[in-house]
Amino acid sequence: MELTVNKGLAWLKTINEKIQEKKDYLTDLDQAIGDGDHGINMARGFQEVEKKVEANDYADVSDLLKDAAMTLMSKVGGASGPLFGTAFLKLSMSLKEKDPVDYPSFSTAVGAAAEGIKQRGKAGQGEKTMVDVWVPMAEYLQNAQEFKPDELETKAKSAMEATKEISAKRGRAAYLGDRSIGHLDPGSVSSYYIFAALAETLQERK
């Protein structure tokens, strides 16, 4: 694996594509156990990310992801804005002066991002939040020795799907308690799109 500025750009664009396409679906998920704005928030945020990063030149991946982070932070709002903002900021910080990014740096960076989300949101694993995708993905990447796009996608998907069976303890769905069981966590679904987009981008360009 080699993540360059160009591939990073492609990744962000692919995330945006997926999010725009799934905007209503994400909002539906959030209507069921939250307040019905997650798709709208993410679509607004990643649209702005794409606009922002297309208008600029970046020396390295870290710089690119920093702009993405700052844009998410200032355009998404809600719970997911600061959390995804933090995730990308941690990726950026962890990847500083690592260009092009190789596999070990990247998996370390995802670990930092997962840790960042956990700290910001004061959430642990199993509480039906995006943590339930980011933490297992960080672990998977750490354990795997190389970048396997298909496996990565499958892992992200099953982590996302596992949120359906559990009861929410953090975020808005927590008000529902056990009534949240049976519904996917919206933030985990969008986190899945982020990893799926990564797999897709790096696969295509291999």
Place this chain on the structure above:
Amino acid sequence: MELTVNKGLAWLKTINEKIQEKKDYLTDLDQAIGDGDHGINMARGFQEVEKKVEANDYADVSDLLKDAAMTLMSKVGGASGPLFGTAFLKLSMSLKEKDPVDYPSFSTAVGAAAEGIKQRGKAGQGEKTMVDVWVPMAEYLQNAQEFKPDELETKAKSAMEATKEISAKRGRAAYLGDRSIGHLDPGSVSSYYIFAALAETLQERK
């Protein structure tokens, strides 16, 4: 014809019966071209009339109708309250010291009632209000020489039905102008019930 206190009581009760039965229908008519309260107003009013007159003894028909008038005045509200109140008050005044009431006195009294409504409401004939039932009925009673219940009912009905084809110039339906054409005037329909109840009452007891 002979209208005694007992028959007068029966008349008021029959009006109330009809109005209660047609309450929703009257409200529907008023929803179409007014504000949807006519059935509610009339049902409240005549319920109170029945309650009031049942609790009292009356020396003559005039006294009985005065109580009905005052009750309508203070319980119906809206446009129809003062108008029906005025009608019954005029009946009562015109029938003062006429007990039992004979046909000529009664037809004169209905003339006074029709005139009272016209003056209170500043409405003329053909403006799609209850005037369009009361004025023709006053004229009919004046012209006919004796009380013919079936004919009276038929006349009242056709006067009421004629309001369907005309455009409202007074009352709430006037805001609709020509869009009121095709709808019966609710106040004319309840006026019809008043005359139909009269026909029924006096027929049964003949």
Place this chain on the structure above:
Amino acid sequence: MKKIINDPNQVVQDMIKGMAAAFPECIKHLPETTVIVRKEAPIHHKVGLVSGGGSGHEPAHAGYIGEGMLDAAVAGEVFTSPTPDQVLEAIKAVDGGAGVFLIIKNYTGDVLNFEMAAELAEAEGIQVEKVIVNDDVAVEDSSFTSGRRGIAGTVFVHKITGAKAEKGASLEEVKQVAEKVVANVRSMGMALTSGTVPAAGKPGFQLAENEMEIGIGIHGEPGIERKDIGSADEIAEELINKVLADMNFSDGDEAAVMVNGLGATPEMELFILNAKVQELLAEKNINVYKTFVDEYMTSLEMAGCSVTLLKLDDELKELLDAPSKAVSFKI
């Protein structure tokens, strides 16, 4: 029908109980009536101001009782004018010797019932004057019909006559300023959905998912036109143009603006509409002296709004700015 009520036939009585219990520092309920009066009523030597009408328009009318505004409000059944005996009770309760002034919205029922009450009061030796408010430009003003309806502009009549009376004006002076307001106030409304009279149990009318009614009355009386929903900007333009067509503004004239919610429309939407209203008035060189955006004269849970313009002179400005302690119109 989804409503927070007990008996649909008792909503007015229950509401009055809840109002009186909410604001004892300002109002009191006249026992055995549907009349709410100012706590201090009657006020010696002050003209007493009485308004009222059918219920379902809250905060009208009881919300406008208080120092600097009304002395009494008479509540009829929902959308039904109150009866003369109730209006008479209100008149008697607020008569402080300087006469009583009635603010009547131009509906056959209101006019008849209030006028009959005025006759009864005069028979008892109370001096009564009145004004009939007819600000709704949606209705053709013609001597062959009952004329225009009174809608949200009535609140400006309450405010300004209230201030005038509070300053100690005579019954005649109160009447004069009331007539000035009526001559200078125009409104028009629109609806997206209908309200439901509790005792009727079903909506007063039906609008399709894509329809609005322009020129609606506050009892759901049909308006000028039923058509496809426009944008807030288009709605603002339509209402303002119709209102202005009936007013005489010269460059630089001043106006008060009221953007009134009819019940279910969120304040957010009223503000969105107001943005365009202000823009249009600026384009026409009308100086907005003061703006009111809230629910002032509602129609149960109807979704929709009305826009009111009041052309101001120095006297009206001063009276508009005068203090008011009415619960729903504090200045």
Place this chain on the structure above:
Amino acid sequence: MKKIINDPNQVVQDMIKGMAAAFPECIKHLPETTVIVRKEAPIHHKVGLVSGGGSGHEPAHAGYIGEGMLDAAVAGEVFTSPTPDQVLEAIKAVDGGAGVFLIIKNYTGDVLNFEMAAELAEAEGIQVEKVIVNDDVAVEDSSFTSGRRGIAGTVFVHKITGAKAEKGASLEEVKQVAEKVVANVRSMGMALTSGTVPAAGKPGFQLAENEMEIGIGIHGEPGIERKDIGSADEIAEELINKVLADMNFSDGDEAAVMVNGLGATPEMELFILNAKVQELLAEKNINVYKTFVDEYMTSLEMAGCSVTLLKLDDELKELLDAPSKAVSFKI
């Protein structure tokens, strides 16, 4: 979706324009932000009060800006917490040298965004303190979850901290009184229908014609129980009992009461509910010091209401009664 809007994605910007245009005597819009501040901000040596949150709760939060209440309100997208950069702009705009106090409702998003803004402001040398409001007793209060939500009780926090700051209190004193209010205020709500987020275009949830949701949040978050609609009296009893179960009243203690409409519910129904609320409190020997019945913290056009109780002591009473010129909370 039937709404008076232009572009569903621009409702917040359009609303802010309309608010600023409506009340220039009281507020101003910070250009290029979604922040509204008090016209005189920053006020030298006064603690600056900042509140805010997602939009759709109007008059919260901008309606509470004004002398004696807030200095700034930050508007997020509909039902979405505002971002840290916007909160930071508000903090900077109202910092008069005595520090800035943040009033945050307890939602993950609000807490995260406001706290990040506080960190950024502190990095710029501005002293920032905060309170987190969590008055909603519908939610289990547990350290294993995000805890209770902040709902209508927040308005009392605005009022009382606003009065305290206006009197010249220090940041620490403002924080103390804010915490006292939070410790003594409890609310619970219910809904009959859902609101529609404009950009989502469809209602947040569905209730059948005979159903209500007890314990709903102000973003349509599900409540405790979905069941058949009860009478106003039953609803009052259910809300009050749940609220009181979490408070400590002794005979003769005083309370402020807020009966808050969630958007589409007519004032008439709020008063009907209030009648029973007052009766129940009287039965329990709780003295009602002051009652507020209106729309204070809405949820778009949701039909429903909430009831809030604030237990009062002398300090809180004095601050509650202190003057306020905020457009939507004039005292």
